[in-house]
Amino acid sequence: MKKTVDERQELELMKIERAGFWVLFFALTADILLKVLFFQVPVQELIGEHIAFFAGCITIIAGCTKRGLWTYYSVPCLRDYLVHSLAATVIFTILFAAAMALRGVRHLAGITLAFAVFIFLLMFGVLAAMGEYTKRKQRKLDDTYGDD
Structure with missing residues (x-):
């Protein structure tokens, strides 16, 4: 076409x-x-x-x-992993807590805290693994194509 x-x-x-x-x-x-x-x-x-x-x-x-790409405005690094993990944790924890409160769940504070810790660790781990893979892939592509 x-x-x-x-x-x-x-x-x-x-x-x-x-x-x-x-x-x-x-x-x-x-x-x-x-x-x-x-x-x-x-x-x-x-x-x-x-x-x-x-x-x-x-x-x-x-x-x-x-393709070894991360974002338009940053490179994969510990700071990015922490910032993005914290932002996602806050958003998802607020949604989770609101939903649990509407359902009348008892021990809301403890459950919400456990959820927040789990989400943060999960997000940080996934971002760190993907970031390290992305950096490795970018180095490999730079070597292949001779980018400096």
């Missing part, structure tokens, strides 16, 4: 597509979280949403790590 756009238009289309992907990604994330945490929709009824969500996640993660 012959392209009908020039390089500038192609770049603009890619920016629009990227923005559209992130809008869909966060809308789907919010949909799943709200349904499961606040409306008690069984996870089994959300199989399609989960498949779409994980397909997007895996595509982005695999594509970035395969």
Whole structure:
């Protein structure tokens, strides 16, 4: 198929597509979280949403790590792992605590603290592993293509 756009238009289309992907990604994330945490929709009824969500996640993660990419504004490092892990922990812990409070769970503080510790350790571990893999892949690509 012959392209009908020039390089500038192609770049603009890619920016629009990227923005559209992130809008869909966060809308789907919010949909799943709200349904499961606040409306008690069984996870089994959300199989399609989960498949779409994980397909997007895996595509982005695999594509970035395969090419040794991290983000536009940072490189993989301990500071990034800590900041992103803490941010995710705060967000998910607030959602978890609100959902548990609405359900009238007893011992909310202890359960929430345990959840927060678990989420932080999980996020930090995953980010550190992916960051180290990404750095190794970037060094390998730099050696292959002679980038300095």
